[in-house]
Amino acid sequence: MSELIQILCVDDEPNILKALRRLFMDEDNYEVFLAESGEAGLKVLQQHEDLRLVISDYRMPGMNGVEFLSQVYENWPDTLRIVLSGYADTAAVVEAINLGRIYKFIPKPWNDEDLLSTVRVALQHQELKYQNAHLTTELKHKNAELEEINETLEKKIAQRTEALEIRNRVLAVAQGVLDVLPIAVFGIDPEGMIAQCNDMGHAIFPVGGMGPLGNSRCDVFPPNLNTLVDSLGSGTDVSQTLKIKYTQYRAEVRRIDSFSAKGLVVALIPQES
Numbered sequence: 001m002s003e004l005i006q007i008l009c010v011d012d013e014p015n016i017l018k019a020l021r022r023l024f025m026d027e028d029n030y031e032v033f034l035a036e037s038g039e040a041g042l043k044v045l046q047q048h049e050d051l052r053l054v055i056s057d058y059r060m061p062g063m064n065g066v067e068f069l070s071q072v073y074e075n076w077p078d079t080l081r082i083v084l085s086g087y088a089d090t091a092a093v094v095e096a097i098n099l100g101r102i103y104k105f106i107p108k109p110w111n112d113e114d115l116l117s118t119v120r121v122a123l124q125h126q127e128l129k130y131q132n133a134h135l136t137t138e139l140k141h142k143n144a145e146l147e148e149i150n151e152t153l154e155k156k157i158a159q160r161t162e163a164l165e166i167r168n169r170v171l172a173v174a175q176g177v178l179d180v181l182p183i184a185v186f187g188i189d190p191e192g193m194i195a196q197c198n199d200m201g202h203a204i205f206p207v208g209g210m211g212p213l214g215n216s217r218c219d220v221f222p223p224n225l226n227t228l229v230d231s232l233g234s235g236t237d238v239s240q241t242l243k244i245k246y247t248q249y250r251a252e253v254r255r256i257d258s259f260s261a262k263g264l265v266v267a268l269i270p271q272e273s
Helices: 013-025 038-047 065-075 089-100 111-182 201-204 225-229
Strands: 003-010 030-035 053-057 080-085 104-107 184-188 194-197 237-245 245-257 262-270
Touching: 003 013, 003 038, 013 030, 013 111, 038 065, 053 065, 053 111, 053 225, 065 080, 080 111, 104 111, 111 201, 184 201, 194 201, 201 262, 225 237, 225 245, 225 262
Parallel strands: 003 030, 003 053, 053 080, 080 104
Antiparallel strands: 184 194, 184 262, 237 245, 245 262
């Protein structure tokens, strides 16, 4: 069952209020409240702040319709306001529109169908306004969430970029350390590709523009060194004195089996003749 739409009718004539009640009683989704003065109407609004629509007479003793609707607009600006008047007074119409910010000015006696149609259209416009406001608020929340996500993402990217820069600096220093060593050092990945090589290694095996890097050790190393590497098997280290290109080396092969890296390290240490 849909929620009832609450309507307040204000008029100092009881017969007018009864007629309005009968008119809206035929509609299933309206709940009608009645008040015989502007003061009484304000009390009803204070007790039922979800009232969607107010229909008020223009000429009433005490607080007239414009004064009443002005207070309604000031305190409940989202409540729709319609004026009923039996006087064809243009100045009164302008005053009601300017001060009460009314939605419609309807003359007495009214046509029931016209009045019901006006109320339906007014409530439809109001509902669209509510939906637009809700969508706008939801969009603002989504935008705020997106901004927060972007900010978090930017921070993570910055952190990762910083970590990558630090790692690159560490690798550069590590490579520099390897390059000044008086021995040749090669890092071999689990597939047998040479993934690391220092300057002395490049000098011993000058293969192509990048030297040994990216090549299979079987294609770079001489048979006696490959045989030594193969002899490691499942062991952790093996060593042997080998002659490579007329130079005597102490060849050391060690296995790398850590969480972050796996493979082999091959070191060629020149021997004094």
